[in-house]
Amino acid sequence: MPRRRTSDRDCSRALWLLGLSAPVTADELTAAYRSRISQAHPDRHAGSAERSEAANTLTRALNDARAVVAEWIGSGREWPIAPAHAANGSSRPAPRRRRPPEPATPAPVCRRTGLRAGDLVRVWPYDGDPRTVSGTIVGPSRYSPAWVVLAEGGEVPADRVRLAAFACPVCGICAGPAVEHPVVRPCPDCLVDLRRLERRAGEATRVRSAIEARAQAGMAAADGLGDDRLAERARDRRGWARRLRSAPPDDLHAALLSAFTNAFDRWAA
Numbered sequence: 001m002p003r004r005r006t007s008d009r010d011c012s013r014a015l016w017l018l019g020l021s022a023p024v025t026a027d028e029l030t031a032a033y034r035s036r037i038s039q040a041h042p043d044r045h046a047g048s049a050e051r052s053e054a055a056n057t058l059t060r061a062l063n064d065a066r067a068v069v070a071e072w073i074g075s076g077r078e079w080p081i082a083p084a085h086a087a088n089g090s091s092r093p094a095p096r097r098r099r100p101p102e103p104a105t106p107a108p109v110c111r112r113t114g115l116r117a118g119d120l121v122r123v124w125p126y127d128g129d130p131r132t133v134s135g136t137i138v139g140p141s142r143y144s145p146a147w148v149v150l151a152e153g154g155e156v157p158a159d160r161v162r163l164a165a166f167a168c169p170v171c172g173i174c175a176g177p178a179v180e181h182p183v184v185r186p187c188p189d190c191l192v193d194l195r196r197l198e199r200r201a202g203e204a205t206r207v208r209s210a211i212e213a214r215a216q217a218g219m220a221a222a223d224g225l226g227d228d229r230l231a232e233r234a235r236d237r238r239g240w241a242r243r244l245r246s247a248p249p250d251d252l253h254a255a256l257l258s259a260f261t262n263a264f265d266r267w268a269a
């Protein structure tokens with residue numbers, strides 16, 4: 001039966017779902033699929049109808065992803081360029097790696113959750129030790145559940161994790177535990193604000209106020225952690241947001257967009 005030719009995008013998405021980086025051999029595909037599917041197996045979530053349904057969705061998505069990558073291997077087509085490389089305008093293929101997870105180069109960012117492999121998170125009720133994100137799994141629509149896969153095993157709904165040991169370069173919000181090198185990355189609220197600003201310049205005033213409020217919260221959080229560097233960063237961001245109070249609307253919109261864009265470029269590079 002004729003069917004739509006699998007696109008580069010389909011392949012990239014399938015690789016991402018399976019936590020793989022191109023090029024991929026059939027053995028690597030099998031190993032990645034088994035590892036992912038063992039965590040998503042509906043039997044593991046039989047106690048909860050909601051989780052069991054989500055696990056079924058994951059299982060279907062993983063089955064589809066495996067089929068796409070298997071077809072790609074069989075076709076001998078050029079592998080799609082990973083988004084991080086494409087964003088740099090580079091046409092070089094990704095370097096071949098035997099073991100794709102725990103990459104030296106940053107993993108792709110999940111557009112839905114803003115998380116990527118290697119991020120530290122705390123899981124609800126947010127009082128335990130930080131866990132490491134190994135990937136995310138999202139359903140086909142933006143209303144379907146998103147799950148965060150943990151390197152330590154298991155997966156949790158995305159709305160039940162919070163970033164840990166990080167600071168936001170735009171708004172200065174931060175979270176503990178205090179570590180020597182906290183991740184500097186845009187926070188989830190800044191991700192949302194960037195999308196709003198891109199759609200509507202009129203959001204700039206509200207976004208500026210929200211950034212100032214987050215900077216204030218960041219200062220309090222940093223003081224609570226006793227981390228002077230985080231406190232300094234948050235104070236700097238609050239000062240920046242305050243200076244923009246009197247900026248004309250167009251300048252404000254441009255300043256915010258430029259701050260977000262710089263932060264995202266550096267983070268995704």
Ligand SMILES: [Zn+2]
Pocket residue numbers: 168169170171172173186187188189190214
């Ligand atoms: Zn932020």
